[in-house]
Amino acid sequence: MRRKLTPYLLALPGWAWLAMFFVVPIAGMVSLSLTSGNVITGFYQTFNVGNYLDAITLYSEQLVRSLLYGLGATLICIVIGYPAAYWIAFHGGKHKSTYLLLILLPFFVSFVLRTISWKFTLSDNGVVLGTLKSIGLLPADFAVLNTAPAVVLGLAYNFLPFMVLPIYAVLERMDHRVVEAAHDLYASKLQAFLRVVLPISLPGVFAGGLMTFIPTTADYVNASVLGGPGNTMIGSIVQTQYLVNNDYPIAAAITFVLMGVLLIGIFSYARALGTERVMEVQAK
Amino acid sequence: MTVTLDDTAAPTQAPRRTRKTDWGKWFTWGVLAWLFAPITFMIAFSFNDIQGRHNVTWEGFTFKWYGGVFDHAELTQALLYTLAIGVLTMLIAGTIGSLLGLALGRHRFRGQGTTNLVMFAAICAPEVVLGAALLSLFLLVGIATGFMAILLAHVMFTVSFVAITVRARVITLDPNLEEAARDLGAGPWTTFRLVTLPMLLPAIMAGGLLAFALSIDDYIITSFVAGEVTTFPLWIWGATRVGIPPQVNVMGTLIFAVGVTLAVINVIVAKRRRS
Numbered sequence: 405m406r407r408k409l410t411p412y413l414l415a416l417p418g419w420a421w422l423a424m425f426f427v428v429p430i431a432g433m434v435s436l437s438l439t440s441g442n443v444i445t446g447f448y449q450t451f452n453v454g455n456y457l458d459a460i461t462l463y464s465e466q467l468v469r470s471l472l473y474g475l476g477a478t479l480i481c482i483v484i485g486y487p488a489a490y491w492i493a494f495h496g497g498k499h500k501s502t503y504l505l506l507i508l509l510p511f512f513v514s515f516v517l518r519t520i521s522w523k524f525t526l527s528d529n530g531v532v533l534g535t536l537k538s539i540g541l542l543p544a545d546f547a548v549l550n551t552a553p554a555v556v557l558g559l560a561y562n563f564l565p566f567m568v569l570p571i572y573a574v575l576e577r578m579d580h581r582v583v584e585a586a587h588d589l590y591a592s593k594l595q596a597f598l599r600v601v602l603p604i605s606l607p608g609v610f611a612g613g614l615m616t617f618i619p620t621t622a623d624y625v626n627a628s629v630l631g632g633p634g635n636t637m638i639g640s641i642v643q644t645q646y647l648v649n650n651d652y653p654i655a656a657a658i659t660f661v662l663m664g665v666l667l668i669g670i671f672s673y674a675r676a677l678g679t680e681r682v683m684e685v686q687a688k
Numbered sequence: 689m690t691v692t693l694d695d696t697a698a699p700t701q702a703p704r705r706t707r708k709t710d711w712g713k714w715f716t717w718g719v720l721a722w723l724f725a726p727i728t729f730m731i732a733f734s735f736n737d738i739q740g741r742h743n744v745t746w747e748g749f750t751f752k753w754y755g756g757v758f759d760h761a762e763l764t765q766a767l768l769y770t771l772a773i774g775v776l777t778m779l780i781a782g783t784i785g786s787l788l789g790l791a792l793g794r795h796r797f798r799g800q801g802t803t804n805l806v807m808f809a810a811i812c813a814p815e816v817v818l819g820a821a822l823l824s825l826f827l828l829v830g831i832a833t834g835f836m837a838i839l840l841a842h843v844m845f846t847v848s849f850v851a852i853t854v855r856a857r858v859i860t861l862d863p864n865l866e867e868a869a870r871d872l873g874a875g876p877w878t879t880f881r882l883v884t885l886p887m888l889l890p891a892i893m894a895g896g897l898l899a900f901a902l903s904i905d906d907y908i909i910t911s912f913v914a915g916e917v918t919t920f921p922l923w924i925w926g927a928t929r930v931g932i933p934p935q936v937n938v939m940g941t942l943i944f945a946v947g948v949t950l951a952v953i954n955v956i957v958a959k960r961r962r963s
Contacts, residue, residue, distance in 0.1 A: 410791075410795065411791040411794070411795030411796075411797040412791075412797060414787045414788065414790050414791035414795070415787065415788050415791035415792070415797070415799075415803060417783075417784040417787060417788075418784040418785055418787060418788030418847050418851060419788065419799075419803055419806075421784060421843060421844060421847055422803075422806050422807065422810060422844065422847065422848070423806075425822060425825070425840055425841065425843075425844035426806065426809075426810050426813075426818070426821070426844055427806060428825060429818075429821035429822050429824060429825035430817075430821045432821065432824045432825040432828050432829075433820060433821045433824040433825075435828070436824045436827070436828065484719055485719075487712065487715050487716075488715065488716045488719045490712070491712035491713065491715065491716045492716060495710075495712055495713070501955060501958075502955070503716065503720075505951055505952075505955060506720050506723075507719075507720070507723065508951070509723075509724075509944075509947070509948060509951065510723045510724065510727055511901060511905065511947075512901065512943065512944045512946075512947030512948060512951075513726075513727050513730065513940055513943070513944050514904070514905050514907075514920065514921050514924070514940065514943075515905050515906075515907060515921070516907045516921040516924050516925055517730065517921070517924055517936070517940045518726050518727065518730075519726075520924060520928060520932065521726035521727070521729050521730045522725075522726045523928075524729065524733070524743070524744050524932075525725065525726055525729045527744055529744075529745070530744050530745065531729070531744075531745070531746060534745065561722065561723070561726075564719070564723065565723075614812060615812075618812055618813075618814050619814055619815065621814070622814030622815065622816045622817065623814075623815075623816075623908075624816070624908075625907060625908065629928070639814070639816040639908075642816050642820055643816065643819075643908075643911065643912070646820060646823055646912065647911070647912070652824065652827065655820065656820065656824055659816070659817055659820045659821070662814070662816075662817070663813075663817060666814070
């Protein structure tokens with residue numbers, strides 16, 4: 405009897421914490437998203453679906469922009485992260501763990517601080533652009549900040565390790581002899597990669613894609629710091645509605661619209677990659 | 689995603705030596721240079737002898753900000769909040785996350801699938817959703833925002849990371865070792881204390897450090913539930929418009945140095961354990 409209870413007792417504190425502060429809050433937010441009222445009169449449950457219509461019609465611009473930026477950042481992460489993960493896994497030799505450590509080290513500087521550092525590094529007359537302008541390599545009105553590419557690159561920068569790690573994990577685990585087998589069967593380097601290595605590594609790309617697409621689409625730190633007023637993303641709207649305007653019903657509704665959009669994105673992404681083993685990949 | 693730094697032994701063979709340019713290596717080092725660019729900037733400008741409020745252009749070298757690192761009372765207070773919350777998160781999430789990971793890795797029980805799914809969702813959910821949901825709950829139930837609310841939130845979003853780190857290690861443990869201990873007359877508690885726990889310790893420590901790192905780094909979730917409390921990332925955010933004092937660079941540099949030291953020690957210990 406005692407042995408049967410053991411796993412439940414072990415799991416109980418963690419489980420209870422997740423239930424109380426993750427599952428219940430999401431349910432609470434559903435309820436909040438259907439209320440009417442304002443912060444002075446209080447909020448009443450009226451099953452007001454109109455909040456969702458408002459969320460979509462008022463903020464479709466920011467929603468679409470967030471999706472595009474998230475997608476762009478994810479693609480950049482794949483293009484940059486895959487070759488790096490591949491090289492470390494196949495050619496890192498005995499320094500593999502050192503390279504991985506180097507990829508992770510930037511996390512020891514606060515996310516906000518790293519982003520703000522980019523802002524100062526790339527400011528219009530800062531160390532980089534100022535120098536290039538003074539020697540005449542760039543026109544005086546050239547700017548990186550407050551542009552869409554600055555936001556997308558900032559997002560890619562901040563979430564790149566989340567792409568490298570899962571791809572690396574899959575490539576490192578695979579039996580490298582299958583590549584030799586492909587060469588023995590007269591596959592060229594490119595063929596061996598496209599028909600052997602890439603298919604095996606797709607679950608890693610998928611996992612990495614999830615770990616970058618979701619947080620980049622919902623992020624607003626990069627957009628606020630690097631993008632200026634013209635590049636507002638949907639996360640920023642959620643934050644402003646909650647913390648500044650105190651319009652909780654619409655804020656909660658926007659949050660769920662964002663979640664819905666993300667889920668649609670994830671499923672179409674799964675389709676595109678032909679990966680049906682979403683959970684399986686994550687379980688590893 | 690498991691973020692343990694020990695590389696598992698894989699059947700790799702020495703790469704063939706070629707005299708051609710190793711483009712892969714150059715590329716990887718290029719990526720690393722990109723990753724470290726703003727950090728280099730941050731460290732360099734912690735030595736910048738600025739006169740005004742804006743730490744953007746180079747005005748000369750000085751050590752004075754290191755001497756006066758705690759001159760901004762509010763900033764120091766924010767850093768103390770961040771460190772206190774980080775340590776408490778590490779202890780609480782480290783403990784209950786390890787227990788959860790042990791249960792998931794070692795036992796089969798009802799609700800296991802649901803637990804995995806909830807953990808997966810908690811890891812994948814965007815921070816803005818987690819922050820908004822928690823604030824919704826706190827508003828509905830009437831829990832005050834502030835220090836306790838931040839701690840509750842940080843344990844919530846880090847506990848799954850600890851659990852999967854520990855679970856990954858539990859799965860690879862050889863059950864024969866525990867059996868051998870029992871054969872030698874050890875009770876379940878003694879077996880756990882003398883055999884299971886020492887083998888799990890690197891994973892528990894890695895999980896705890898991960899929780900600490902995630903906690904001190906967090907801006908988005910914290911901004912929702914912080915109320916009047918200002919943590920280090922929140923303070924920096926608030927100071928962007930009026931100019932970030934060099935003390936921020938100094939603190940960032942010091943935290944980075946501590947993190948690097950801990951990570952290097954972790955790698956060395958892991959290497960020594962294996963050999």
